[in-house]
Structures are given as structure tokens and as C-alpha cells.
Amino acid sequence: MGGAVAREAEADSHEVVARFHSDRPFLEASRSAVGEADMAVDFSLPELAVPHLRRCCEWQVPVVMGTTGWYDALDDVRTLVQEHDASVLYAPNFSIGVAVLSRALGHVTTLMDALDDYDAFVQELHHTKKADSPSGTAQMLAEQVVDGLSRKDHVEPETQHQRIDPSAVHVSSTRAGTAFGEHTVAFDSPFDRVALRHRAKNRRGFAAGVLRAAEWLRGRRGLFTLDDVLDDWLNA
Ligand SMILES: NC(=O)C1=CN([C@@H]2O[C@H](COP(=O)(O)OP(=O)(O)OC[C@H]3O[C@@H](n4cnc5c(N)ncnc54)[C@H](O)[C@@H]3O)[C@@H](O)[C@H]2O)C=CC1
Numbered sequence: 001m002g003g004a005v006a007r008e009a010e011a012d013s014h015e016v017v018a019r020f021h022s023d024r025p026f027l028e029a030s031r032s033a034v035g036e037a038d039m040a041v042d043f044s045l046p047e048l049a050v051p052h053l054r055r056c057c058e059w060q061v062p063v064v065m066g067t068t069g070w071y072d073a074l075d076d077v078r079t080l081v082q083e084h085d086a087s088v089l090y091a092p093n094f095s096i097g098v099a100v101l102s103r104a105l106g107h108v109t110t111l112m113d114a115l116d117d118y119d120a121f122v123q124e125l126h127h128t129k130k131a132d133s134p135s136g137t138a139q140m141l142a143e144q145v146v147d148g149l150s151r152k153d154h155v156e157p158e159t160q161h162q163r164i165d166p167s168a169v170h171v172s173s174t175r176a177g178t179a180f181g182e183h184t185v186a187f188d189s190p191f192d193r194v195a196l197r198h199r200a201k202n203r204r205g206f207a208a209g210v211l212r213a214a215e216w217l218r219g220r221r222g223l224f225t226l227d228d229v230l231d232d233w234l235n236a
């Protein structure tokens with residue numbers, strides 16, 4: 001993703017001050033390496049996300065965090081941001097289409113909460129290079145369903161070798177080929193199935209969302225998500 005974001009940024013007249021990767025690790029860089037950068041964008045590895053966030057907070061560089069797989073540490077990151085009065089915006093998926101799907105899902109789960117016949121599940125498909133599973137987006141969508149449906153109380157991301165607990169939202173992950181990222185949230189009753197689906201056709205949608213989020217974040221302090229950007233985006 002780093003390359004896709006850099007291309008989109010340069011096409012939009014932003015300057016890419018520095019790029020870090022496995023041969024030039026960010027955590028080994030000095031403050032001067034990022035110069036006057038007014039924003040950092042991170043698409044790296046789950047285990048690097050929090051150390052990278054910490055370094056950016058210490059250096060007072062606002063961050064747009066796209067890396068997934070670190071959300072168990074969200075409370076620590078919230079504390080970190082408060083301690084440093086820092087600026088961080090994170091999202092498991094920077095596509096505007098997923099932001100809209102997520103808003104729509106909020107409305108759908110409110111309706112479905114009154115319709116006990118409907119069970120809910122999430123499916124995701126990604127390319128074989130993906131390091132984390134389930135995807136951050138699938139995890140987010142499944143948690144949204146748990147929050148919205150009183151008959152569900154947890155997410156189950158593992159293959160079940162027994163009957164599924166009816167209070168679980170099952171998330172299944174497939175890794176195959178070069179799929180950019182597909183997510184389906186579905187509600188299944190004895191009579192029909194209602195599904196919301198997003199399919200990324202390439203990586204440009206993620207990169208465009210990152211730029212939009214970075215522009216929104218400038219001058220703001222706190223911990224934000226793409227949902228905070230959405231109202232301005234839709235009304236622009
Ligand atoms: N939020 C969103 O919209 C999206 C999130 N992602 C997430 O972004 C993350 C990265 O995904 P991809 O870009 O597809 O993976 P990738 O494997 O192409 O990129 C990982 C990058 O991390 C770099 N890296 C490895 N060690 C490093 C170190 N010590 N210091 C600095 N950089 C280091 C690698 O050089 C590489 O450039 C994943 O967690 C993925 O789920 C991916 C696409 C969209």
C-alpha cells in the first residue's frame with residue numbers, strides 16, 4: 001500500500017518527504033529523517049503498528065494508520081494519544097465504499113434487532129500475501145453486528161468443528177489469488193438472505209481515502225477513525 005499512497009499523493013501535488021520499509025526501518029531512523037513532514041502514513045505490519053504510532057506521537061507527527069491487526073492495543077493507543085496530545089486517525093479500510101457500508105450496516109442492524117429469525121455472518125476474501133486474519137475490516141463489521149444485535153455477544157473468527165454458538169457472529173476468511181479485498185455482511189432467515197457487500201477493484205480507493213483522511217486530520221488533535229471524516233466527505 002505504501003507505493004499506492006505515494007503515487008496518489010504525488011499525483012495530488014503532495015511531497016513525499018521520506019519512505020521507510022524493511023530495508024530502511026522507521027524505528028531505526030532519526031527525527032531528522034522525516035524533516036518537516038506534516039503527516040505520516042503507515043501501512044506496515046501488525047507488530048510494527050503500535051511502536052510506529054508511539055514514535056510518531058513522541059515526535060509530534062500526526063499519523064494516518066492503515067495497518068490492521070493491532071486493535072487489541074487500542075486502549076494503550078488511546079492513552080498514548082492523550083499523553084502526547086497527539087493526532088492519530090486509524091481505519092481498517094480507507095475505501096469510501098466501506099465507510100458507507102459501515103454506516104448502512106448500523107441502520108440495518110437496528111432493524112434486524114427486532115427480527116429474531118435473522119442470523120448474521122461475515123465473509124472476507126483477500127490475496128495470498130495478506131499477513132493477518134481475519135481482516136481488520138471483517139473484524140470491525142462483525143463487532144458492529146455484535147453491538148447492534150442483542151442476541152449476539154461475540155465474534156467467532158475461527159473455523160468451527162462443532163455447532164456454532166448461536167450468540168456468535170461467525171467470520172470466515174479465504175485467502176486466494178490476488179483479490180484486493182471483498183467483504184460481505186449477511187443476515188440469513190428461513191425465508192431469505194439480506195447481504196451488504198463491498199469489493200475493492202484495485203488499491204486506489206484505499207489510497208484516495210488515506211489522502212482525504214490526512215487532509216481532514218491536519219490541525220486536529222485526538223484519536224479518530226474514518227467515520228469522523230465521513231460527514232465532511234459526503235457534504236463536500
Ligand atoms: N486500511 C486500509 O484501507 C488497508 C489496510 N491494509 C493493511 O495494511 C497493512 C500492510 O498491507 P500491504 O501494504 O498490503 O502489505 P505489504 O507487505 O505490501 O507492505 C508491508 C510493508 O511494511 C514494510 N516493512 C516491513 N518491515 C518494516 C520495518 N521494520 N520498518 C518499516 N517498514 C517495514 C515492508 O517493507 C512493506 O513495504 C496490512 O496490515 C493490511 O491489512 C492494506 C490495504 C488497505
Ligand SMILES: O=C(O)C1=N[C@H](C(=O)O)C[C@H](O)C1
Pocket residue numbers: 068092093126130131134135136137138180181182
Ligand atoms: O491486506 C489487505 O490487502 C487489506 N487489508 C485491510 C483489512 O485487513 O481489512 C483492508 C482491505 O480489505 C485490504
